[in-house]
Amino acid sequence: MAGLANALAVDGTEMTKPLANAAIYFALDGYDPAAKGINGRRVAGESFLNGYLDHAHADEVVSLTHGLRDARHFSAIVARRAGHRRVRSVMLDRAQEIAPLDVLSYPSPAIGRECWRRSEYGSAAYAICGVTHTIATRLFMQSMVEMRTAPQMPWDAVICTSRSALDALTLQMDLIDQNLAARFRGTAPPRPLMPIIPLGITCDDFARNPAAGAALRHRLGIGKDDIACAIVARLSVAEKFDPLPLFIALSRAQAEVGRRFHLMLYGKFGDARSREVFLRGAATLMPGVGFHVIDGSVAEDRLATLSGADIFLFPIDNVQETFGLAPVEAMAAGLPLIVTDWDGMKDTVPPEVGIRVPTEMPPQGVSARLGRRLYGETDSYPQFCTQLSALTRVDLGALVRALVQLGSDPALRARMGAAGQARARAVYDWAAVLPQMQALWGEQAAMVAHARATGQGEPPVPAHQFPPLPLPGLYFRSFPTRVARDPGRRFVALPADDLPAPEALLDLRNYEAANRLIEPRSQITATLAALRQAGPQGATPDDLVAATAIPLASVWRCLFWLMKYGLAE
Incomplete structure (x- = not known):
């Protein structure tokens, strides 16, 4: 990847910028008009993905997704369009695993939330590259305020698809920065890169x-x-x-x-x-x-x-x-x-x-x-x-x-x-447009590398200090009678002859109807089986990790579900 280059004419002289790959933030809603309905954003997203698969200089195709369903959709699209390409999917809650890639391509200009998500790993973990679509909604304009107050860094970018889009975003950022500077008596942080690169077609x-x-x-x-x-x-x-x-x-x-x-x-x-x-x-x-x-x-x-x-x-x-x-x-x-x-x-x-x-x-x-x-x-x-x-x-x-x-x-x-x-x-044509995007990604990757080398990035933000959505167990700490704090606490399985099996209880509660189950059924039943195996002396969460190979946080979630229904104490 680092050896690829794109020659760009600037004021009549040739300059070379490295062509870099980027992980693609993928949710089906942004890329499949056939499945989700035709609108400009989805048509453009589908066209971009096809153009990327046809023309990108990339050793592998990497997606960042919400879960396995979107990952499977992404892999199927790649297989149909470019079956020769190697595919890798990364889950959104482990975004740092897009490495060795240094850029995330995001299908919206509203990158503020992604800047906050990145902060768990440090602001120089990777750069984010958004792109303008509709900019007239109230939510979009509010998102620009949120971006300027988020840990957005100068190596992030928002591609403007037209001069009109650039003018609108520049005006709003002027207003935001003037307000921030006046209110906090300081200097607004550096803005993202905002190059003009058009949408492409095949x-x-x-x-x-x-x-x-x-x-x-x-x-x-x-x-x-x-x-x-x-x-x-x-x-x-x-x-x-x-x-x-x-x-x-x-x-x-x-x-x-x-x-x-x-x-x-x-x-x-x-x-x-x-x-x-x-x-x-x-x-x-x-x-x-x-x-x-x-x-x-x-x-x-x-x-x-x-x-x-x-x-x-x-x-x-x-x-x-x-x-x-x-x-x-x-x-x-x-x-x-x-x-x-x-x-x-x-x-x-x-x-x-x-x-x-x-x-x-x-x-x-x-x-x-x-x-x-x-x-x-x-x-x-x-x-x-x-x-x-x-x-x-x-x-x-x-x-x-x-x-x-x-x-x-x-x-x-x-x-x-x-x-x-x-x-x-x-x-x-994407053959002409995509090299411009990869050259931008190369510029962003170089800026990220320089920031890491010189310590310019902001340090990681621990989960308990995350401002946009504080740790739920911390944020709601005053709601319950108490919050469990003892890592050495022992748990035991309770007699449950009057209760159906855990699988039947899960069927009754039917978390799957909302597509949300705290842990897989297999982990809940495995945790209960390990507790029963431990006998009356019980087991600590660490004991259960050793017995089941289930991660510690998952064990805690399983234990509290079992206690909720009288299967453990």
């Missing part, structure tokens, strides 16, 4: 399929000379875009071009209200335009939609969007784009591949009330997004002109599509 997954596109057009009744416009997105008026301005623009563009337009929407409605707005809005505002909703749960229709379209549209007016992965996928399929001049699309869509339609928000103070209502939970996140969307203007005249321009000029569509395809391959 371009080959979006290679145009003309036969599938033609079949879809035929199925929908879209004529050869008609202009098919496609949108691939979650169909939510609260958390994606307001479709009504687009419907108005399509109707006006169709009248001006003199050819029939069609709008193909591939996705799933976010809720019943969104369905009503889309369906009634289309019927009312663009009755002459073809309108087709394509089920987003049919995976093969995604590529068919992109293959059958003439133009890809992404008229986002919602702060839920941060990067905009769908336009990059459409570029890979060779489609010209009409997008809003909004967040990540300011970076991804230059003039040669598409048209960006101007957007405008009102003066900054106008939305202050909306922020206060979100923070106080008077308004939900969808309500917050809906209201900001209602105050965001998409230049309707410019949108009509863009539709007319591309709708009237097939040669321009072809040139933009070809340019987009080349740009997607050169800039956004």
Whole structure:
């Protein structure tokens, strides 16, 4: 790993950064849209994992998981995608075992909790690398405050997927640090690294399929000379875009071009209200335009939609969007784009591949009330997004002109599509993006190594001094009559002729229904058997460890469960 390198051009000079591997924090919710439901975060997570398995320079693939179920899911994904790679899984409560890796890749920008989790081993145990997705929720913004008050170190990183995301995070960190410095009369700690690295895609997954596109057009009744416009997105008026301005623009563009337009929407409605707005809005505002909703749960229709379209549209007016992965996928399929001049699309869509339609928000103070209502939970996140969307203007005249321009000029569509395809391959394919991430991990690993060598890291935080969640036995010490303190205490098995066997008691209590059993049944029964074997003189917890090879903490938990049900004393 240390011998691999990536040449990066900086101000015209070549510099070499080591390419480093990272352990991947894996929970199925962040990586499997098929199992957990399609949203941008999961689609991006699945794409990242596939791109990593295809292109990472790594001796082994390491996951950090909550438990064996997620570890098995991870191993199955690796086996399907890259069966030649060696896999190792580490449980979350033993995170230091990701060594010799020095970086943890975390699928969220909210790394504060992971910084605290790391503190058990010392802040230089490894570096953490998060990545931005949606940054508009109250919980996300609160997590940035928590990160700056957590033991976050300068070798940690939050990848910003766009300049807009970087600007937003920088602004909030300025506010947080100003407040910390003023309140505590000191200097705020160093910030994490915040490089701009885009989300990636596997371009080959979006290679145009003309036969599938033609079949879809035929199925929908879209004529050869008609202009098919496609949108691939979650169909939510609260958390994606307001479709009504687009419907108005399509109707006006169709009248001006003199050819029939069609709008193909591939996705799933976010809720019943969104369905009503889309369906009634289309019927009312663009009755002459073809309108087709394509089920987003049919995976093969995604590529068919992109293959059958003439133009890809992404008229986002919602702060839920941060990067905009769908336009990059459409570029890979060779489609010209009409997008809003909004967040990540300011970076991804230059003039040669598409048209960006101007957007405008009102003066900054106008939305202050909306922020206060979100923070106080008077308004939900969808309500917050809906209201900001209602105050965001998409230049309707410019949108009509863009539709007319591309709708009237097939040669321009072809040139933009070809340019987009080349740009997607050169800039956004994982073959181009992943080396940037590994170079960042290499930089982080070097910083961690330097911190260890020079003693810059913070020492480990013992469990009884852990501020975010104090040791439960310590935190709740005033609740019970007493807390067991004598390690030499002897325990005996009690007669239990009037009780069912421990397995039957466990069946009655059914801890498994909540997926939480303090210890495996086998350890509980083994502890009881060892107590019975010890006879009336009993046994200490250390004696039981020697007799059963069960860890000491587990023995204590088994003993207290047995005492709870009158099986031991």
